[in-house]
Amino acid sequence: NAGVMQNPRHLVRRRGQEARLRCSPMKGHSHVYWYRQLPEEGLKFMVYLQKENIIDESGMPKERFSAEFPKEGPSILRIQQVVRGDSAAYFCASSLTGELDYGYTFGSGTRLTVV
Amino acid sequence: GNSVTQMEGPVTLSEEAFLTINCTYTATGYPSLFWYVQYPGEGLQLLLKATKADDKGSNKGFEATYRKETTSFHLEKGSVQVSDSAVYFCALGDMKTSYDKVIFGPGTSLSVIP
Numbered sequence: 001n002a003g004v005m006q007n008p009r010h011l012v013r014r015r016g017q018e019a020r021l022r023c024s025p026m027k028g029h030s031h032v033y034w035y036r037q038l039p040e041e042g043l044k045f046m047v048y049l050q051k052e053n054i055i056d057e058s059g060m061p062k063e064r065f066s067a068e069f070p071k072e073g074p075s076i077l078r079i080q081q082v083v084r085g086d087s088a089a090y091f092c093a094s095s096l097t098g099e100l101d102y103g104y105t106f107g108s109g110t111r112l113t114v115v
Numbered sequence: 116g117n118s119v120t121q122m123e124g125p126v127t128l129s130e131e132a133f134l135t136i137n138c139t140y141t142a143t144g145y146p147s148l149f150w151y152v153q154y155p156g157e158g159l160q161l162l163l164k165a166t167k168a169d170d171k172g173s174n175k176g177f178e179a180t181y182r183k184e185t186t187s188f189h190l191e192k193g194s195v196q197v198s199d200s201a202v203y204f205c206a207l208g209d210m211k212t213s214y215d216k217v218i219f220g221p222g223t224s225l226s227v228i229p
Contacts (some may be wrong), residue, residue, distance in 0.1 A: 033216075043219040
């Protein structure tokens, strides 16, 4: 019973490069949520996706950030032309339904460092 | 909008001391309330939850009671261990029309020293 798998665990990018973060939800889960944790801060909601659909992207920066959850394969959070301020831990969570009765299951995160 | 406030850390306690981490919330309706724990270098794990007023969530010796009258969900443990050192996040379930979204507090770092 694999949990939520995120990779890579650590990612270093130079300013201006692209970062691609992958998240494979728990088996059977079709709801994926991305959160960002900035240094010394809590988790901030970014986007909620179901298979092939973005349901809520109210927490996503308007530029350079995009997310997808294709019919096959993991969910991808993509950051184009990264800047130092993008350095953070990015966590993915999945749930069986859109309801919170069972809470979210989180992955171990991807720690992005922009140099 | 809905929000969660936690006591500021870091909190440092000696082993076997009593722990309280305060959490208050602002929400419309009756949200579910959660405590998550994040150990160093790891993701968040659900520690306990309560879904309605006066419910008490408990797990691993930790407890929290959903207090609607004071809009609080304080986390307590009678005797902490070194292995409890982690960051603790209070959270609420923001009930949307078609799904629920979790809103997290800023987290409280706990260090337990032998």
